[in-house]
Amino acid sequence: MLFLRFIFSIFSILITGYIILKLFFHPKERLPFGEIIILAFGIGVGFAGLETLFLSFTKYPLNTGYLLSFQFMLLVIAIFKFKKSFFYWKKSYTDEKVTYSPLTLFFLLIILWEIIYIFLEAFSLPFTAWDAWGNWGFKAKIIFSEKTFPLKLWTELPWIKHPAHLDYPLLIPFTEAYIYFFLGQVHDAFAKLFCSFYYLGIISLFYYHLKKRFNINFVLVSCFCLATIPNILMMAPTGYMEMALIFYITGGIFYIWRYLEEKDISFLSLGSIFIGLGMWTKNEGFSLWLTLFLSSLLMCLLFRLNIDKKRLLISVLFIPLLIFSPWIIFKYIFGLKAEFFASSLQNLVKDLPILLRERMPLIFNILIKNCLDFKKWNILWFGFVFTLIWFLIKPYKKLSMFFIFIIILQIIFDFVIYIIWPVNLFELELHIFNSVDRLLVDIAPLALFFICQQLGKRFDKNYMKGSKI
């Protein structure tokens, strides 16, 4: 019974996402149905989470019927508008013959196994990782128990702040609470199961974006590499929100990249919305948004893109900010700040030279050791450095610089945060050890995508047809 309720909650999310896409997203090309489903999931989760958040400010207690009433209204509008064509989505067509090699089918099997394994591990245990229960799960439990967003807890009580960071955005706790309302109880394992869908989502988005350009065998092998990055496998079933963040941010960057390539404005809007939802997922989303904006700016300055550059920069800057603005206002009104930074930023400028001298070697040391740990990353970062050097000598596709800008700027941003982090060296070391995996995993799919772009020359459909790129 619980399982049916869970499926119903996921189904409601998918339908909502589908309706929103149907109403507002009209790309020039025909997207595959699988991609539409994944997009519907991403948009639907965003809508369900934010809907729960905003409805909790009304005087009515949250429950399934109340939450579904708005989605039902959306459904009625959509059916009224589209009538018979509501469930009809233009099929994508392809004139190419797809041939799978037996070896690729083997890799496909492994990808399927990894997906099954992630779902199985997620459902086998309750939240086991600190942030999963201390931060996201705890807040979701409170929202479900109180049937509203208990503002008082966020502003007055000191007891809550130890497990939960109050300044973290709330999309995921509200989405988990949304699932709990359908289940009628707090159930960690189902919340983790829900989070595992993001793993599936990341692989799917990666697949569809590579498939646009490359031979299917190369695409599946690349997806195999993504699906078996040990750190991603480690985090995907735990209920950590890195997977949700990667799904939104990487997805957003992929669609903006697609806009750069295909000049279709709907991809730009979709990408920007994904980035906005990524900002609602974790604080790191904010830094990734800044990084993306700076990278877009650099791309506009350094390359002839043949697009409306102003539109790109305005969309990347303002659409995510507009989506995220309610949380910024909320934080400002209730004075929520990152605890660590609240007190000591004033001394920063004075101490900066000392901090730089003292901390840079430590940060470098830990970062490089972590990147070279094959048990955590396989040969991803080794491959990335190698490909980067190759790219700088002989770039296959110069636009791939977009990913290099994002990755390098994000690493610089992480360095800056570690350098100004107001703790002593001993505690900083512990903090870096605890967090560096998660910071690197945010950019890992982008690094792999970049590698695929550079190494995939031999498997490029255009190259194989002999056309000039």
Add this chain to the structure above:
Amino acid sequence: MKTKKMYIIDRNKVLIIMALIIWCFFSFRMITAQLKIAFKTYFKICALTLEQKYRLMDGRFYDFMQFCKEKNPEGDSIIFKCAPIDPEFRTQQWFSAEYFLGRSPYYLYPRKIFREKDATPEIKHQIVYDINANTFGLYSR
């Protein structure tokens, strides 16, 4: 010119195959470990109830939390302490104490759990938990 192009293409292919072999070498070790744990453990425990899963994870600490739930009414404010107090930073005891201190609000909500340093004088109850007791479950991280 043609020969040079072919040479580049082959080099590209060889590189990809080499990288893939290394990738597979590391991945397959991991996948065999996954298969082992999935069939040995996860398939068996995924059908358990949530309570049984909590007990698997937190062992006697979960039972202790259930006991505290029974004894303290909802909405009550409680100080939660671990004994021995103030273990040395980054020792196993310190990590255990931090875990129990952080985990208790999750289990005991809607009871409000305070750390000693945040406590106010009005709080009348306190819970003390002995971290030396072997209380972790099989799957605690």
